[in-house]
Amino acid sequence: MYRNIKPHYFSIDAIMAAQEKIQCSFIKKVEHVDFLDSIYSDKDEESDPKIELPLWMVKVFLVGKSIQFEMPKAYNEIYRGVLTADANVVDLFKLCKHFYLFGKFLSQLEHREAYEVRRTLIQTFIDRFKQTMDWAQNIDDNQPCFNRLDCLERLIFNDARVAQQHLNTYLTEGSGQMEIAAMILNYRKRKIHESRVLD
Numbered sequence: 001m002y003r004n005i006k007p008h009y010f011s012i013d014a015i016m017a018a019q020e021k022i023q024c025s026f027i028k029k030v031e032h033v034d035f036l037d038s039i040y041s042d043k044d045e046e047s048d049p050k051i052e053l054p055l056w057m058v059k060v061f062l063v064g065k066s067i068q069f070e071m072p073k074a075y076n077e078i079y080r081g082v083l084t085a086d087a088n089v090v091d092l093f094k095l096c097k098h099f100y101l102f103g104k105f106l107s108q109l110e111h112r113e114a115y116e117v118r119r120t121l122i123q124t125f126i127d128r129f130k131q132t133m134d135w136a137q138n139i140d141d142n143q144p145c146f147n148r149l150d151c152l153e154r155l156i157f158n159d160a161r162v163a164q165q166h167l168n169t170y171l172t173e174g175s176g177q178m179e180i181a182a183m184i185l186n187y188r189k190r191k192i193h194e195s196r197v198l199d
């Protein structure tokens with residue numbers, strides 16, 4: 001499911017999600033990367049230095065199998081357990097602003113917990129979707145609720161809010177005079193033209 005969803009190249013949300021930091025450790029020395037040289041020295045050459053790198057850079061080092069990483073806090077076993085127990089109580093925006101998109105990127109990397117992260121993302125979205133729609137349709141002062149949603153849920157919330165407003169307008173004011181569809185109008189004109197030609 002998630003592998004088939006490719007965000008637009010210029011998507012701001014995708015760019016921001018790819019900037020999220022991940023704690024990593026190098027399993028072999030990486031040379032000719034200037035800012036990484038400072039983490040190595042003659043004294044700790046055999047040690048396992050940890051560093052936080054953005055997701056997009058982690059993907060580059062994973063290609064060369066020179067790095068291993070830990071799942072960020074929002075996706076580790078403890079938080080997956082909390083989300084499985086009751087996803088609705090979690091403030092996703094505080095936990096991770098791009099929870100679903102960043103999680104989708106993480107689930108595509110080679111990691112022993114990638115499958116569990118993928119399952120948690122899907123189930124969390126399912127569990128929170130009904131509550132998000134309820135908030136959008138039934139609560140007038142929705143700011144406190146809105147603040148708890150991640151960026152994807154906020155888009156869904158806003159779309160649901162607009163749709164509800166359109167529905168309320170339709171129910172109170174009616175749809176007005178219905179217009180004839182262009183296809184039907186063109187068909188009528190053609191029939192009139194054909195009848196004149198035959199006459």
